[in-house]
Amino acid sequence: MTGEHPPLSGPTPAPPSEPAGELSAVETPPAHRDPWRFVRPLAHRDFRMLFGAVVLSIFGAGMWAVVMVYSVIDAGGGPVQLSLVAAANAVGLLGCAIPGGIAADRVQRRILLRLVALVDLLAIGSVAVAGVFGVVTIPHLTVVAFALGAGAGFFFPAYSAILPRILPPTQLLAANGLEGAIRPALQQAAGPAAAGVLVAAVLAPAHAAWGIVAAHAVALVLLLFVRPEPAAPEGEARDVPEGVRGVLHDLREAVGFTVRTPWLLWSLLFASGWVLVFLGPEEVLLPFLTRDRIGEDPRLFGFLLAIYGLGGVAGSVVVSSMRLPRRYLTVMMTVWGLSTLPFAIVGITYQYWVMALCLFLVGFGFSYGNVIWGTLLQRRVPRHMLGRVSSLDFFVSLALMPLSMALAGPLAEVVPIETIFIAAGVIPLILAAVAYVVAHMAHDEIAHPLET
Secondary structure (H helix, E strand, O other): OOOOOOOOOOOOOOOOOOOOHHHHHHOOOOOOEOOOHHHHHHHOHHHHHHHHHHHHHHHHHHHHHHHHHHHHHHOOOOHHHHHHHHHHHHHHHHHHHHHHHHHHOOOOHHHHHHHHHHHHHHHHHHHHHHHHHOOOOHHHHHHHHHHHHHHHHHHHHHHHHHHHHHOOHHHHHHHHHHHHHHHHHHHHHHHHHHHHHHHHHOOOHHHHHHHHHHHHHHHHHHHHOOOOOOOOOOOOOOOOOOHHHHHHHHHHHHHHHHHOOHHHHHHHHHHHHHHHHHHHHHHHHHHHHHHHHOOOOHHHHHHHHHHHHHHHHHHHHHHHOEOOOOOHHHHHHHHHHHHOHHHHHHOOOOOHHHHHHHHHHHHHHHHHHHHHHHHHHHHHOOHHHHHHHHHHHHHHHHOOHHHHHHHHHHHHHHOOHHHHHHHHHHHHHHHHHHHHHHOOHHHHHHHOOOOO
């Protein structure tokens, strides 16, 4: 989840981003529903280059999820070794999220994106080359997984921070919707499917990494065509210390802004609670629930995941084809709070079609709210600290994910699984209501209207 906004009493909102030169000509007058709103950001040359690179990177990440598993198995590894490689990726991701946000506010974002793309290309390329010589090892895959996770920790704060600098404010919702739609479609469906075909067709799983190499190579080329960002508006330039002192200054500034911003702080607390109560049952218990109630065919569970991803695609497309709601915080928290309620039904039903429908609704609501959240980050957080606040959002939101995963299995041994799923479906609604009331979000969104 991602989204920020200035405190009710504190720093004033950043001035809206100015469109870059001739790009402003493609803006359209406000309309409640514009069938072309969803794709209008693609009229901007730099966004096309950037978005194309993101599409290829996400597709490559989806392929890597499959190639990694079978490369570990081909190297003689089992569940323990696979856990080691997967954990290295998570450590790299979480460990570099905060440094990535600081870098995104200090370094030219297009340069940072290019460096990450280059590191990803070299890391995956090393697996492909090692596969040719038959020398892929578990330690090698562990290092590569860490490098890819670290790269993601740097990439997405820079991506979030660069969008308001190359797009008009009114097109950020659509841009975030595009990214929100292609992520589940490519990372959870098309990427793994393509990798599965390649792994089945080649002599060794690591040979399939050449397909990922190609995706990252083209992504790097596209990023080379992203032009320098427009000059920062007057008053945005900062005079900050260098070195370690400067890094600590940047971190304190971002944390202080977050703590002083009620809607941002409480949205992040909600996200942490949501992750704690929801992700463990979804990731750990849902496969066993499906097996015990529906059948052991793995395709049944795979189809449920696909339906969940399609719900995310639909939610992203629907919200980004409309104007940003005037009561944007009310809509966001309401949708997030209600979106997990169908998950409670998943825990008590024995009907496969009911499970599929409920997961579609969960995916729809989560992505719908998430697109609004990402847009609020880009429109209400001062641009000079957007990278850092985005990384804080990312870090805080996922910090409790390992704990949720670790607790889900043991908890299911002592608590009925129906109770766990009902709690996972209902508690987020309570958390959303608490966050909405305590942060005075209804007052805040009226006090800080956004152009739509």
